[in-house]
Amino acid sequence: MYVNEMVEEASVHNRPERKKRLGLLFWICVGWIALNLLAAALANVLPLQNPIFQNYASVNAGPSLHHLLGTDDLGRDIFSRIVFGSRVSIEVSLGAMVIGFGVGAPLGMLAAYRRGKFDSILSSVMYVFLAFPAIIATIAVLSFWTPRSLLKIIVVIGVASIPLVYRVIRSAAMTVATKDYVVAAKVQGATDRRILMKELLPNVAPIGISFLLVGIATVVTLEGALAFLGLSVNAPTPSWGNMINESLAILQTNPWLAIFPSLAMCLFLLCLNFIGDRLRAHFDVSEGKL
Amino acid sequence: MLIVIVFIITVGAFYLIHLLPGDPAVVILGTGDSPANRAKLYRQLGLNKPILEQYFVWIKNVVRGNLGTSFISQTSVWSTIKTALPIDVEIIFLSQILAFAVAIPTAMRSARKPDGWLDRILSAGSFTLLSIPSFVMIVLLVLFVAIKLGIPHTGPSSYISLSADWIGNLESLALPSFTLAVGSYVVYYRVLRSDLIATLQEEFITMARSKGISQRRIMWRHAFRPSTVALLGTAGVNIGGLLAGGFIVQYLLSIPGLGYTLIASIGRSDYLVVQGVVLVVSVGVILINFAFDIVINIVDPRISRE
Numbered sequence: 001m002y003v004n005e006m007v008e009e010a011s012v013h014n015r016p017e018r019k020k021r022l023g024l025l026f027w028i029c030v031g032w033i034a035l036n037l038l039a040a041a042l043a044n045v046l047p048l049q050n051p052i053f054q055n056y057a058s059v060n061a062g063p064s065l066h067h068l069l070g071t072d073d074l075g076r077d078i079f080s081r082i083v084f085g086s087r088v089s090i091e092v093s094l095g096a097m098v099i100g101f102g103v104g105a106p107l108g109m110l111a112a113y114r115r116g117k118f119d120s121i122l123s124s125v126m127y128v129f130l131a132f133p134a135i136i137a138t139i140a141v142l143s144f145w146t147p148r149s150l151l152k153i154i155v156v157i158g159v160a161s162i163p164l165v166y167r168v169i170r171s172a173a174m175t176v177a178t179k180d181y182v183v184a185a186k187v188q189g190a191t192d193r194r195i196l197m198k199e200l201l202p203n204v205a206p207i208g209i210s211f212l213l214v215g216i217a218t219v220v221t222l223e224g225a226l227a228f229l230g231l232s233v234n235a236p237t238p239s240w241g242n243m244i245n246e247s248l249a250i251l252q253t254n255p256w257l258a259i260f261p262s263l264a265m266c267l268f269l270l271c272l273n274f275i276g277d278r279l280r281a282h283f284d285v286s287e288g289k290l
Numbered sequence: 291m292l293i294v295i296v297f298i299i300t301v302g303a304f305y306l307i308h309l310l311p312g313d314p315a316v317v318i319l320g321t322g323d324s325p326a327n328r329a330k331l332y333r334q335l336g337l338n339k340p341i342l343e344q345y346f347v348w349i350k351n352v353v354r355g356n357l358g359t360s361f362i363s364q365t366s367v368w369s370t371i372k373t374a375l376p377i378d379v380e381i382i383f384l385s386q387i388l389a390f391a392v393a394i395p396t397a398m399r400s401a402r403k404p405d406g407w408l409d410r411i412l413s414a415g416s417f418t419l420l421s422i423p424s425f426v427m428i429v430l431l432v433l434f435v436a437i438k439l440g441i442p443h444t445g446p447s448s449y450i451s452l453s454a455d456w457i458g459n460l461e462s463l464a465l466p467s468f469t470l471a472v473g474s475y476v477v478y479y480r481v482l483r484s485d486l487i488a489t490l491q492e493e494f495i496t497m498a499r500s501k502g503i504s505q506r507r508i509m510w511r512h513a514f515r516p517s518t519v520a521l522l523g524t525a526g527v528n529i530g531g532l533l534a535g536g537f538i539v540q541y542l543l544s545i546p547g548l549g550y551t552l553i554a555s556i557g558r559s560d561y562l563v564v565q566g567v568v569l570v571v572s573v574g575v576i577l578i579n580f581a582f583d584i585v586i587n588i589v590d591p592r593i594s595r596e
Contacts, residue, residue: 128291128294128295131295132299132302132572133530133531133571133572135531136571139537139552139568140302140303141306143564144306144310145309224425225423225425225538229553229556230553230556244425244429247429248432255433258430259433265423265426266421266422266426269421269423273417273420273421
């Protein structure tokens, strides 16, 4: 009896039982992201120099003990500007993802569960918007919708991400919704609400989380791009994109000004992408579904 | 479907100017504000009519190729776009050739031995490149290639037009094309690699192997074509994205393509040019996606039958 069960279980997990580990690199990346988030949240409390104080006595200084990463052309501390600059990137990306997932995820799950007319109408609307070049739409709306503010940036990017989130979550929920345990729950007379929350949500969540991480990375890049176009926060408030943009004018005299914020941004993105990728592999989601 | 999307784009682009605070005419005219210009703009956009009628006035002009006249530079928006567009096309063309030329052989190499040492290196490399945004890449390239190595015509504001000097033109477009190529390469490599690995496990490949067909021939003649469906779909979306992503690269190097025009116009509050560029680029992206859908159907006719 016991053996039979074992055999059956082995055939369910048809791949050999090799517990996939997330690996050391994964946890280093998690740690780095956590450190970034913490520094951004506590930037006001940490013993950092004023990010917009202009110290003309030390302009374009290289890295030193006093200024860990040196100063920019106006004598502002680069390290402190990077930490404060991460706030904008993180605020925008988290805010936009709250909107994108807040609207896109429930709609996607509902559409996958309900099917029928609700699904087909909603999906065709979403696909029309998905065909829209989202970056251009974002740039266009932000350049006309003046005066600009952080909140408007978040709203525009968030709304633009809804169709994308919808598609990912819907296709993930679709495969879950046809599983036996969902049918079983239905037969048992579970309410729709219960099935959605207890059966669908936990099984869609892993895909959702790894997509969320990739989404955050995308929005961080997008915010940087907007900063280059002068559509993000105004100077002197630092953001990673702003800093890289400003560094271009004096690239010849002070290359550090370009290198450090670029490094901060790339490391942040690399870690997010890596965590997302590992989670996806861990939960065995094929990339084709995303 | 195509018509519906293009229609929605025109509505969106039309409605943009109504997002402007206050009287759009005042904001659009900006420094060129005078009673005569204002009357002209009112006539051109039909601003005193109800909004539905305004759309028809506007769309009628657009269909005739009249996107309005910029009151700030005093030139027609359409002629501005017409001179800028070929530069974008050239950059995208160069970058795509480069990206495919590297992505296809490397993906085949990786797929031949998944998880082999070469595959690991290539995958890790592509993953790192994935995390470098185009604007970071271009800044670093300018720093190292144009400033440190001092290669001519690669720095900012050194664009040379194709008709003036084609070698100089290629030099001045080398960095932007390379930057966009890297971004595309990463996407193409990853998609093609995973599809090739899946295809190579199919029975007809085993069959071909058992017949003693060479590895190279199996790759190119048997495995490649069925593995390109997702690649082509991605390429369609990606090229559309490049139009937008190329903006920053152009802007940083002052290459007078559409992206540069767009950003410069945003800076000058030249809203009619912004509207025109947004409209042309959006429709262009949709058409590119549509064209790729057709190509995919040719490569794999099963898709249209489903």
